[in-house]
């Protein structure tokens with residue numbers, strides 16, 4: 001350990017799913033109290049709280065959480081940043097520790113979505129009287145969705161996938177194999193929203209949502225929370241040996257947004273900012289893709305995961321189709337990807353996602369992942385991306401044993 | 402002929418329907434929306450430019466789970482510019498090939514209570530010999 005390092009000493013997540021008997025604060029409290037227990041701490045130790053939540057962001061849920069579990073007067077930040085919300089909360093807590101404002105930070109991500117339908121798929125209500133007139137920045141006289149292509153999430157990630165497929169010869173079946181893998185992985189994860197294996201044939205022939213993604217190739221909506229406790233290097237030295245032994249180092253934490261690209265003006269470019277974040281993370285950590293023992297990446301749709309094999313440099317340029325065919329991203333492959341089941345089956349409560357993937361990697365690096373443990377995992381990477389657009393990549397390392 | 406209005410301001414109607422774009426006077430970056438400044442070079446002066454009606458398919462999807470499934474395409478226009486619209490007259494994903502040549506087409510998207518027609522645009526496959534490889 002060296003001065004300036006930040007460590008995760010507590011991590012937890014609730015099961016993801018649909019929990020009618022718990023409200024948003026219940027979920028956040030469950031994850032937070034368990035993460036504190038994991039760190040052998042209480043709210044008295046915490047110097048900053050960052051809480052990520054998307055759909056109820058203006059309810060100031062950080063303070064609502066404090067009122068249930070501990071009000072100590074510390075700074076609280078309510079964070080929203082699309083699907084990178086949870087990761088953004090982690091970075092805010094981490095930056096406060098890095099800046100020396102406090103030695104212990106708490107980041108929580110939580111979402112209560114219930115059965116709200118396909119993510120980003122809701123239609124807008126119709127106007128009552130119809131007289132065409134230009135509105136907004138495009139001078140549109142009517143809703144453009146379905147008329148001038150699609151801008152909804154399933155369509156955006158489907159088009160991102162076919163762009164790669166047309167350029168590199170990827171087939172619809174290769175995209176489906178991503179979902180086959182992640183659903184198979186989820187069977188071993190008791191925290192996953194869905195734990196059902198599908199055959200490739202079942203996936204390919206399921207209801208088409210947005211070609212080439214069928215229903216099992218799209219993540220569900222759901223409820224859930226996750227939390228991490230972060231400490232400075234200096235603080236870590238003072239903690240109990242049992243806590244120190246299980247501490248996981250944040251070797252890189254990078255966040256990007258879209259740089260200008262020509263196509264990004266009409267269709268979100270999910271690749272460029274991911275590549276920038278990954279490259280910067282590898283450089284910061286002094287590690288490369290070959291060093292990774294486990295990867296949790298943002299598979300909101302099966303097409304997205306395949307692209308990110310390439311964006312995160314897990315495969316040869318243009319070779320993401322071959323990469324899934326090779327079996328390398330399976331749990332028993334050389335680069336296990338989304339052993340948790342990924343967003344496709346673990347679930348995607350937006351605000352919780354970017355904290356939950358840290359929990360997953362931390363759990364493997366501690367050797368505590370039970371049936372789904374990637375044996376001997378020492379280095380892991382997490383990735384989230386939200387439109388339009390925020391991307392975060394973290395690289396975590398187990399401490400020397 | 403009924404009064405017509407384009408569904409978006411960047412569609413110019415008339416004898417030669419085409420798309421227009423705000424072109425950054427400093428770096429040439431193209432934008433369909435009203436601008437405050439250029440997101441690429443930060444300059445604030447723009448010209449209006451006439452975009453080509455021909456282009457090639459860069460990406461697509463077929464949106465299902467709705468009453469009338471449609472094909473959405475992202476098209477790289479000849480001479481610059483990228484646009485998203487519907488692909489007309491195609492419903493088989495296997496018919497969409499890398500760099501497939503397409504051409505702009507307009508159609509009536511609706512009529513309002515005052516009889517004004519909203520004119521939209523999409524792209525049709527261009528199967529002819531003029532479609533040279535990119």
Ligand SMILES: [Zn+2]
Nearest residue numbers: 425428439442
């Ligand atoms: Zn410019």
